[in-house]
Amino acid sequence: MDKKPLIGHTETELKAIAKELGMPAFTGGQIARWLYVSHVEDIDGMTNISKQNRERLSEMYCVGSAAPVDCQRSKDGTVKYLFPTESGKTVETVFIPDGDRATLCVSCQVGCKMNCLFCQTGKQGFEGQLTVRDILNQIYALPERERLTNIVFMGQGEPMDNLDNVLRATEILTAPYAYAWSPRRITVSSVGIRGKLKRFLDESECHVAISLHTPLPAQREQLMPAEKGMGIMEIVTLLQDYFPADRRVPRGGVEGASHQRRLTFEYTVLGGTNDTPTHLKELVKLLRPLDCRVNLIRFHQIPDVPLKGAAEKQMEHICDYLNRNGITTTIRASRGQDIYAACGLLNTKHKEEALKASESKASEK
Numbered sequence: 001m002d003k004k005p006l007i008g009h010t011e012t013e014l015k016a017i018a019k020e021l022g023m024p025a026f027t028g029g030q031i032a033r034w035l036y037v038s039h040v041e042d043i044d045g046m047t048n049i050s051k052q053n054r055e056r057l058s059e060m061y062c063v064g065s066a067a068p069v070d071c072q073r074s075k076d077g078t079v080k081y082l083f084p085t086e087s088g089k090t091v092e093t094v095f096i097p098d099g100d101r102a103t104l105c106v107s108c109q110v111g112c113k114m115n116c117l118f119c120q121t122g123k124q125g126f127e128g129q130l131t132v133r134d135i136l137n138q139i140y141a142l143p144e145r146e147r148l149t150n151i152v153f154m155g156q157g158e159p160m161d162n163l164d165n166v167l168r169a170t171e172i173l174t175a176p177y178a179y180a181w182s183p184r185r186i187t188v189s190s191v192g193i194r195g196k197l198k199r200f201l202d203e204s205e206c207h208v209a210i211s212l213h214t215p216l217p218a219q220r221e222q223l224m225p226a227e228k229g230m231g232i233m234e235i236v237t238l239l240q241d242y243f244p245a246d247r248r249v250p251r252g253g254v255e256g257a258s259h260q261r262r263l264t265f266e267y268t269v270l271g272g273t274n275d276t277p278t279h280l281k282e283l284v285k286l287l288r289p290l291d292c293r294v295n296l297i298r299f300h301q302i303p304d305v306p307l308k309g310a311a312e313k314q315m316e317h318i319c320d321y322l323n324r325n326g327i328t329t330t331i332r333a334s335r336g337q338d339i340y341a342a343c344g345l346l347n348t349k350h351k352e353e354a355l356k357a358s359e360s361k362a363s364e365k
């Protein structure tokens with residue numbers, strides 16, 4: 001029987017495991033700290049637990065961390081890792097240092113069901129959910145772990161489609177006994193899924209990002225089939241209950257001074273597709289009732305997709321227009337261009353190489 005990983009369990013669950021194995025419940029608390037504070041590599045390293053109890057624990061459990069199996073380094077310092085999952089697949093995680101900040105872009109699924117036209121992970125299709133251990137291992141086994149200041153769920157997969165595990169992972173990241181991060185250092189990005197988005201808004205304190213990409217529902221449906229399940233109008237109506245416009249910091253106030261939860265809309269600018277004057281006007285109309293900001297993203301070209309990015313001047317024009325019309329907007333710095341930091345590409349390369357290797361092995365036989 002394979003040993004079960006301890007990473008991914010909350011303190012309460014670890015106490016239950018300890019009790020089940022005939023140990024005092026507080027041993028579960030000690031295990032939680034060895035895992036999420038000390039990041040031990042094996043159970044033997046939990047030295048304030050008796051040798052006998054460590055041996056008992058080791059009969060059924062292991063720590064469960066696994067180092068990345070591949071990585072690509074950009075000349076701008078961005079590093080893209082490929083982490084193994086419990087189910088034997090791989091997912092991407094991108095480390096993005098930026099002055100005194102360092103953001104980790106984590107994955108929550110292997111592939112994705114949402115099939116957005118512009119996304120390489122969407123092309124991959126859905127191959128499975130990440131477990132809580134898989135999500136946390138991207139942090140636990142990250143070589144730059146101690147430098148992290150922010151985490152964004154903007155890697156592979158749709159967080160609302162693996163909500164229980166995403167909530168459990170963020171619970172451990174923010175729990176005082178574990179990572180003790182403020183939820184304001186974590187952003188969860190979603191296309192919006194009916195029922196799940198509301199549950200997330202009610203049960204989490206983390207920042208929210210919504211992938212918008214066009215204010216026109218019919219066009220959004222073409223770019224993002226998830227629009228059929230929960231349309232952008234319904235998303236905005238729901239968000240008004242949590243981020244009403246009158247919550248905004250008044251002009252002249254210090255933006256970001258309040259430690260409120262933040263709502264951001266992500267808008268990948270596609271030249272000639274979602275950057276016309278009509279789009280800009282509709283964007284302002286759509287977002288006016290909300291206390292939100294917009295993040296303009298440069299499109300990372302992916303193979304066989306007839307979409308293109310926009311020129312730098314056009315990105316700046318959109319940014320100015322939205323800001324002039326009262327929507328706080330920024331352009332996301334493009335990082336790791338030389339290593340294809342756009343999600344999905346390292347995983348695809350890894351799979352193609354594995355396929356080639358197995359084909360050439362087969363032809364040798």
Ligand SMILES: C[S@@+](CC[C@H](N)C(=O)[O-])C[C@H]1O[C@@H](n2cnc3c(N)ncnc32)[C@H](O)[C@@H]1O
Binds near residue numbers: 121191301
């Ligand atoms: C990969 S998704 C993961 C989180 C979630 N599934 C979502 O769509 O919000 C994170 C962001 O990357 C954007 N994205 C996907 N493919 C892209 C590409 N080729 N170029 C630029 N942005 C892209 C998505 O639109 C989304 O805003």
Ligand code: SF4
Binds near residue numbers: 112113120121158191
């Ligand atoms: S953009 Fe997000 S939701 Fe759409 S296919 Fe990619 S990962 Fe899935």
